Amino acid sequence: MLTEIRDASLHARGRERIAWARRFMPVLGAVAGELDLTGRRVGLVLVLEPKTANLALALRDAGAEVVVTCPAGETDDETAAALVSEGVAVLARSDASPEQDRDFALRMLRQRLDVLVDDGSRVVRLAHAAGLLDGLAGAAEETTSGLRPLRVMADRGELRIPVLAVNDARSKYLFDNVHGTGQSCVMAALDLTGLQLAGTVCVVAGYGYVGQGVARYARALGARVIVTEVEPFAALRAHHEGFEVRPLLDACPEAALVFSATGVAHTITREHLGAMSPGAVVAVAGGVPEEVETGDVPPGVTVLADGECVNCAAAEGNPIEIMDLSLSVQALAVDHLVTHGPAMAAAVHPMPGELDERIARLKLRALGIGLDVPSALQREFLERGL
The missing domain is CATH 3.40.50.720 (NAD(P)-binding Rossmann-like Domain)
Structure with missing residues (x-):
C-alpha cells in the first residue's frame, strides 16, 4: 500500500478520536451509505484530522480506493496512523519538509486518480503544472482562496478539468465558513x-x-x-x-x-x-x-x-457538527464527478442545487427540525408569478 507516515504505533488513539467524531456526523453516514464508488480511485487533500478521516473511511466503505495527503502543518499523526491501520493509503507526516509535501502530492497524482478533492487548489494546480491529469474526471475545491486561482485559470483557458465549487454550496459556506x-x-x-x-x-x-x-x-x-x-x-x-x-x-x-x-x-x-x-x-x-x-x-x-x-x-479545526455538512458536500461532489465529470466542460461549476438542498434536509432531519409545506394556494400564487 502506498503509504508514508510518521509513526504507525499511534493508531489506537487516532481510531478512538475518529470514532468520537463519527458519533456526531449523521449526514455523512446517510449520504455515504448510498454511494457506489467501486473501482474508483479518489485522492483527498484535506486537513488530516479525525473529522476528515471519516470522509476517507466513508469513501472507502463505498468501494473507492482512497489516497490521502496533507501538508505537514495540517497533519495529525494519530489520525494518519489510524487511517493506515484501516487500509487507507496515506502520504503525510507532521515533520515533512515542503519538498516532501510536494513529493507526496506528486506520488498521489501518479496513481491515476478518478477524482481529486482539494483544499486551496494546491494539488489541482500542481497536477496541471506536472502534466498529471490523465484519467482525472474532475476535482472538488472546498475553499474560497482555492477557487480564486482556478477561476483565473478558467478565464485564461488554462483549466483542463471540471472543478466543482464545493465552497460555494450553501450547506458549506453558510455554516462552515461563518x-x-x-x-x-x-x-x-x-x-x-x-x-x-x-x-x-x-x-x-x-x-x-x-x-x-x-x-x-x-x-x-x-x-x-x-x-x-x-x-x-x-x-x-x-x-x-x-x-x-x-x-x-x-x-x-x-x-x-x-x-x-x-x-x-x-x-x-x-x-x-x-x-x-x-x-x-x-x-x-x-x-x-x-x-x-x-x-x-x-x-x-x-x-x-x-x-x-x-x-x-494549532488546534482541532472546525466543530464536528459543522464538518458533517461540509464533508457530506464533498462526498456528493465525488459521486457527481464520477458520474458526470467526463461529460462536463473544463470550468468551475456550481454544486448542483438539488444535492445542496438534500444535505440541508438531511441535517434538519437529524436535528429533529420540521419544515412547513407550501399550501396549494401558495403554490398556485408562486406558479402564476404574481
Missing part, C-alpha cells in the same frame, strides 16, 4: 494565548463569510470589534451589522488581537505589524501563504502558528 471557522479560530487564538477577549479590541481584516464569523464570535465574547475591508459593499454590510469599520493601518495600534480573514497574500504587511502595540497577537483565519508577512515581526508582536491557518495548524 460558524465553523468563526468559532474555531477565535477559540484557538484564546486557547493558545490564554488571553481574555472581553474588553479588548479585536481587529478583523476582511468581512467575507469567514470574517463575518470571526467578528461575530469575538463580539459575543465581549471584544470591541473593528472590521477592515477593501470592498465597499462588505464594508457597508459590516457597518450596518453594528461593527466599527476603519482602515487596517489606523486600527492596528489599538488592537490586542488581529485576525486576517481575507484569503489574500500580503494582507498584513510589515508596515501593519510595525504599527501594532507590544503584546499584540496576530492570527490567520482560513488563509493562504504569506497572508501575514512573517519575515520580520517586531519584538513584542506574536504571530500565531507561524501565520498558518490557526484553527487547523
Whole structure:
C-alpha cells in the first residue's frame, strides 16, 4: 500500500478520536451509505484530522480506493496512523519538509486518480503544472482562496478539468465558513494565548463569510470589534451589522488581537505589524501563504502558528457538527464527478442545487427540525408569478 507516515504505533488513539467524531456526523453516514464508488480511485487533500478521516473511511466503505495527503502543518499523526491501520493509503507526516509535501502530492497524482478533492487548489494546480491529469474526471475545491486561482485559470483557458465549487454550496459556506471557522479560530487564538477577549479590541481584516464569523464570535465574547475591508459593499454590510469599520493601518495600534480573514497574500504587511502595540497577537483565519508577512515581526508582536491557518495548524479545526455538512458536500461532489465529470466542460461549476438542498434536509432531519409545506394556494400564487 502506498503509504508514508510518521509513526504507525499511534493508531489506537487516532481510531478512538475518529470514532468520537463519527458519533456526531449523521449526514455523512446517510449520504455515504448510498454511494457506489467501486473501482474508483479518489485522492483527498484535506486537513488530516479525525473529522476528515471519516470522509476517507466513508469513501472507502463505498468501494473507492482512497489516497490521502496533507501538508505537514495540517497533519495529525494519530489520525494518519489510524487511517493506515484501516487500509487507507496515506502520504503525510507532521515533520515533512515542503519538498516532501510536494513529493507526496506528486506520488498521489501518479496513481491515476478518478477524482481529486482539494483544499486551496494546491494539488489541482500542481497536477496541471506536472502534466498529471490523465484519467482525472474532475476535482472538488472546498475553499474560497482555492477557487480564486482556478477561476483565473478558467478565464485564461488554462483549466483542463471540471472543478466543482464545493465552497460555494450553501450547506458549506453558510455554516462552515461563518460558524465553523468563526468559532474555531477565535477559540484557538484564546486557547493558545490564554488571553481574555472581553474588553479588548479585536481587529478583523476582511468581512467575507469567514470574517463575518470571526467578528461575530469575538463580539459575543465581549471584544470591541473593528472590521477592515477593501470592498465597499462588505464594508457597508459590516457597518450596518453594528461593527466599527476603519482602515487596517489606523486600527492596528489599538488592537490586542488581529485576525486576517481575507484569503489574500500580503494582507498584513510589515508596515501593519510595525504599527501594532507590544503584546499584540496576530492570527490567520482560513488563509493562504504569506497572508501575514512573517519575515520580520517586531519584538513584542506574536504571530500565531507561524501565520498558518490557526484553527487547523494549532488546534482541532472546525466543530464536528459543522464538518458533517461540509464533508457530506464533498462526498456528493465525488459521486457527481464520477458520474458526470467526463461529460462536463473544463470550468468551475456550481454544486448542483438539488444535492445542496438534500444535505440541508438531511441535517434538519437529524436535528429533529420540521419544515412547513407550501399550501396549494401558495403554490398556485408562486406558479402564476404574481
